Amino acid sequence: MLYRGVGGAAVDGIVAFFTLVKRYRICEEFVARWGDPLGPGGRILSITRGVERNLQVADIPEISRADSQGPVGRRTDEWSECLTLIAANQDRAAFTRFFRHFAPLIKAFALAGSSLSATLADELVQEVMLKVWQKAGGFNPEKAAASTWVYTIARNCRTDMFRRLQKFDTPLAEEDVFPDQESEEPFALLQGKRTEERVRELMKGLPADQMQILAKVYMEGKSHAEAAAELDLPLGTVKSRVRLAIQKLQIQIDR
Amino acid sequence: MAKFHPDLDLLTEHAAGNLPLAQAACVSVHMNYCEQCQRTTGQLQGLGAALFESLHAAPVGDTLLNAVLARLDDAPPLSYATSPGWAAGKTPAILQRLMRGDFTELVWKKITGTLSISYLKTGDPNYEFALYHIKAGGRIPEHTHRGSEMTLVLEGGFSDADGSYHQGDFMLRRPGDVHAPTAVQSEDCICLAVLDAPLRFTGWQYRWMNPFLQLRAG
Numbered sequence: 399m400l401y402r403g404v405g406g407a408a409v410d411g412i413v414a415f416f417t418l419v420k421r422y423r424i425c426e427e428f429v430a431r432w433g434d435p436l437g438p439g440g441r442i443l444s445i446t447r448g449v450e451r452n453l454q455v456a457d458i459p460e461i462s463r464a465d466s467q468g469p470v471g472r473r474t475d476e477w478s479e480c481l482t483l484i485a486a487n488q489d490r491a492a493f494t495r496f497f498r499h500f501a502p503l504i505k506a507f508a509l510a511g512s513s514l515s516a517t518l519a520d521e522l523v524q525e526v527m528l529k530v531w532q533k534a535g536g537f538n539p540e541k542a543a544a545s546t547w548v549y550t551i552a553r554n555c556r557t558d559m560f561r562r563l564q565k566f567d568t569p570l571a572e573e574d575v576f577p578d579q580e581s582e583e584p585f586a587l588l589q590g591k592r593t594e595e596r597v598r599e600l601m602k603g604l605p606a607d608q609m610q611i612l613a614k615v616y617m618e619g620k621s622h623a624e625a626a627a628e629l630d631l632p633l634g635t636v637k638s639r640v641r642l643a644i645q646k647l648q649i650q651i652d653r
Numbered sequence: 654m655a656k657f658h659p660d661l662d663l664l665t666e667h668a669a670g671n672l673p674l675a676q677a678a679c680v681s682v683h684m685n686y687c688e689q690c691q692r693t694t695g696q697l698q699g700l701g702a703a704l705f706e707s708l709h710a711a712p713v714g715d716t717l718l719n720a721v722l723a724r725l726d727d728a729p730p731l732s733y734a735t736s737p738g739w740a741a742g743k744t745p746a747i748l749q750r751l752m753r754g755d756f757t758e759l760v761w762k763k764i765t766g767t768l769s770i771s772y773l774k775t776g777d778p779n780y781e782f783a784l785y786h787i788k789a790g791g792r793i794p795e796h797t798h799r800g801s802e803m804t805l806v807l808e809g810g811f812s813d814a815d816g817s818y819h820q821g822d823f824m825l826r827r828p829g830d831v832h833a834p835t836a837v838q839s840e841d842c843i844c845l846a847v848l849d850a851p852l853r854f855t856g857w858q859y860r861w862m863n864p865f866l867q868l869r870a871g
């Protein structure tokens with residue numbers, strides 16, 4: 399298992415180095431010759447990522463790989479790769495692997511706060527996974543982790559399902575409310591992805607009372623006011639705990 | 654570039670998918686003009702994803718997997734060559750969908766000499782979602798809010814006692830806030846307003862209209 403950590407650190411180091419190279423334009427010539435090392439299809443990154451993948455995939459039994467949390471970033475790469483295969487070849491084996499990992503999380507998300515019955519939860523899993531199949535071509539591994547991409551689809555489908563159950567007659571789908579952003583410049587993309595990884599790391603250090611409220615708001619889909627009522631807390635306390643958590647996760651609010 | 658933004662509480666509720674449809678649509682329109690809020694929302698979604706990944710997995714059997722596999726042929730992959738996405742400057746896609754045309758093709762209801770309103774249908778049963786057209790230099794009579802009001806400037810601009818607002822600027826008024834917005838002199842102003850209770854005019858000339866100002870939700 400040791401080399402997995404070492405591999406991850408090495409890739410982080412290499413990415414950081416080329417980020418600096420790019421930022422300060424140290425090696426224009428290098429970029430001219432080899433292409434943008436960090437851009438889509440950038441050689442350096444794909445080479446290092448490839449090494450990392452080989453290290454990761456080789457000799458690790460199927461089950462432990464699927465279940466292990468592993469160091470940040472690597473598991474994400476496996477699922478990104480699945481999505482790429484689905485998009486490129488309509489690869490059913492990749493889809494099946496992806497399903498086995500994410501369907502149980504989607505189901506748990508559907509059941510969080512016991513908002514949906516088991517039958518509806520299964521229906522949501524089907525809907526989300528069909529969207530995954532259809533939309534895999536729109537996934538950009540440079541921009542976000544596969545899990546973030548799946549989470550937003552699950553969130554949108556769940557909201558749409560709630561509205562259907564409440565018999566909303568609306569021309570809007572939640573996808574209209576959260577349209578795909580146009581591609582940004584590569585440096586900003588990379589930064590966004592780094593931020594996601596940092597959030598994942600820092601989340602481990604959040605106090606229980608803040609985690610509890612974040613889970614209510616994000617996983618159970620409760621508004622701040624509903625969370626306050628359920629936990630028998632003043633609304634101000636709920637809001638300040640959420641803000642405090644966001645601050646600790648170093649999410650930037652640039653204005 | 655927008656100067657007035659939804660606050661962090663609102664952005665968090667938005668990223669978590671918890672805002673009522675009409676309000677979520679309004680915040681979404683603001684993002685069309687605001688890269689900063691797009692970025693923050695992206696990070697707040699990353700937080701959602703981190704929580705999602707750490708859920709206790711609920712068992713899913715092979716029956717469900719096979720059911721999905723059997724449906725794949727009926728769900729052809731989408732093409733992403735011409736995804737419209739966000740584009741500053743154009744009428745936001747979500748509004749285009751609700752309007753089915755441009756501002757001139759809407760049905761405008763004249764309220765005063767300078768103010769007309771066009772109601773759009775979002776399907777949200779609790780919120781009115783409307784476009785306000787104020788003629789250049791025109792004033793909306795002083796009014797107060799019985800509920801919350803989100804306002805977003807789409808074209809032109811207006812000012813009130815608290816400041817001046819231009820394309821993309823977002824405001825949230827709470828119950829009891831009183832103001833009398835005046836459109837800029839140079840051009841007509843079009844705003845999006847999302848209300849959960851009707852306005853109430855405070856001046857004696859317009860007070861008689863209050864009983865007729867009903868919420869047009871839905």
Ligand SMILES: [Zn+2]
Pocket residue numbers: 655657658659683687688689690691
């Ligand atoms: Zn903003």
